[in-house]
Amino acid sequence: MGCREDLLKIYGLLNEYFGDLHWWPADSPFEVMVGAILTQNTAWTNVEKAISGLRESNLLSPAALLKTDEKILAEILRPSGYYHIKAKRLKSLVRFYFDEYSGNIDTMCNEDSTVLREKLLKVEGVGPETADSIILYACRKPVFISDSYTQRILLRHRIIPEDADGATIRTLFMTHLPHDASLFNQFHALLVQTGKSFCRKTPKCDFCPLRFLMMPDAAK
DNA sequence: CACCAGGCAAGTA
C-alpha cells in the first residue's frame, strides 16, 4: 500500500493540474497561527471576513490579542462561526505563545518541531491538524498535515484501509516522502483543493486529475 | 430547502 511512487504519482498529477497554490494565504507567520484556529471546520471565505475584522481593529498582533477581552474578540470573530469557542482558543494560543516563546516567532520556530508539536497539542483548541498547520505554514518546517480530505481521497483510491486514522496517514506520508517543507506545503494544499473541487461527499470525478488513477492491488 | 466548510473537546457507554 501507499508506497513512495503512489504518493508521488498523485502529487505529480495534482500539481500539473492545479499548479502552485501558494499556501498559506497570510501576511505573516502570526497571521497563519490565527488563521489556523479560525479555519477549524470552517470555509476559508468566512475566515477572511474575521481576519479582515481583526486587521481593521488593529488586533492582528500577539500583544493586541493578548490584552483584548474575550467577549470583545468573540464579536469580531463572529463571521468565522463558532465564535465563542474560537475567541477562547485564540486567547489560549496567544497566551501560550507569550508564556513559552515570549511572543517571538523565531524563538518558537527554532524549537525542535517534534517538541513544538507536543507543546502545541497541549494548548486548548489546538489539535493535530492545527498544530501541524502552524509548524508547516508558519515555521516552514517539514511536517505533513493530514486532514479529512486527505483521508477521503486516499480511501476513494484504495491507497489506505478503511480504518486508517489521521496519525497513520501522517506517518505514511512522512515515512515515504522526503522531509521537504515545500513538498508538504504544496501537497496538502493540492489535496484540499482536490477535495473541494472533485472529492466532496457526492463526488464529481468527470474531470478529476486523479480519475485514471487505479490501484486495485492496494486495497485490503 | 439541505448540505457542508482547511476540527476539537467534552460527554456517554
Add this chain to the structure above:
DNA sequence: TACTTGCATGGT
C-alpha cells in the same frame, strides 16, 4: 477505548 454531540456563520 470508541462513538456521539455541541459549536455557528455563510455559501451553494
